[in-house]
Amino acid sequence: xxxxxxxxxAGVFSAFFGVGGGLLAVPLLILFAHIPERVAxxxxxxxxxxxxxxxxxxxxxxxQVEVEYAALVGLPAAVGALAGxxxxxxxxxxxxxxxxxxxxxxxxxxLLVS
Amino acid sequence: xSGTTIVIGIxxxxxxGVMAGLFGVGGGILFVPALVALGxxQLEAxxxxxxxxxxxxxxxxxxxxxxxNLRIRTAVVVxxxxxxGVEVGARIVLEVPESVLxxxxxxxxxxxxxxxxxxxxxxxxRYPDSP
Numbered sequence: 128x129x130x131x132x133x134x135x136x137a138g139v140f141s142a143f144f145g146v147g148g149g150l151l152a153v154p155l156l157i158l159f160a161h162i163p164e165r166v167a168x169x170x171x172x173x174x175x176x177x178x179x180x181x182x183x184x185x186x187x188x189x190x191q192v193e194v195e196y197a198a199l200v201g202l203p204a205a206v207g208a209l210a211g212x213x214x215x216x217x218x219x220x221x222x223x224x225x226x227x228x229x230x231x232x233x234x235x236x237x238l239l240v241s
Numbered sequence: 242x243s244g245t246t247i248v249i250g251i252x253x254x255x256x257x258g259v260m261a262g263l264f265g266v267g268g269g270i271l272f273v274p275a276l277v278a279l280g281x282x283q284l285e286a287x288x289x290x291x292x293x294x295x296x297x298x299x300x301x302x303x304x305x306x307x308x309x310n311l312r313i314r315t316a317v318v319v320x321x322x323x324x325x326g327v328e329v330g331a332r333i334v335l336e337v338p339e340s341v342l343x344x345x346x347x348x349x350x351x352x353x354x355x356x357x358x359x360x361x362x363x364x365x366x367r368y369p370d371s372p
């Protein structure tokens with residue numbers, strides 16, 4: 128039941144923001160389903176594949192999916208994801224995490240001012 | 242699409258992918274702003290981001306499976322339940338003006354940044370000597 132609730136919440140979040148839902152699903156899986164962090168991150172990726180497929184169907188029916196742009200950022204991202212998952216197994220990620228936090232703070236600021 | 246657009250798109254995509262693999266997210270938190278920067282509207286960027294997420298998570302899942310971290314049954318339950326949520330979220334989002342949606346997205350980006358810092362601090366506190 129908890130997993131279903133987590134899925135529902137992640138789905139709403141995903142379609143509303145155009146993200147996979149992992150941002151919400153990973154902490155929920157850790158906190159409420161008591162799944163270890165790395166397992167939660169891995170499991171979330173597969174769940175996102177299902178969530179995002181549903182989202183693509185809904186948004187493409189409305190003509191809001193630009194396939195070329197999706198390929199432009201999505202294909203290099205697949206390469207990046209391979210590097211990211213490998214890195215996760217062997218390096219201390221806290222330094223990288225702070226780096227991404229700084230990057231995101233910049234992105235958020237840009238979204239507000241642009 | 243200009244040459245500059247392509248180069249920027251590839252670089253932003255790579256960055257989003259590394260982050261997705263590291264933190265178990267789809268990369269959408271960076272895809273959406275990247276696509277907005279490349280000229281798409283907020284809703285188009287969000288819809289397109291969902292498609293861009295797919296190759297990213299397929300690659301990430303495949304890699305994680307080799308490391309034995311994947312729980313397929315849990316993922317399928319969460320994923321299938323999420324389909325209902327997607328229907329709901331996709332309807333709600335149409336009621337929100339794009340300018341408001343963009344600010345909400347910016348707020349989400351800040352929350353994620355804070356969450357990352359919290360996670361890093363927590364894991365450092367718990368495993369002070371880990372490599």
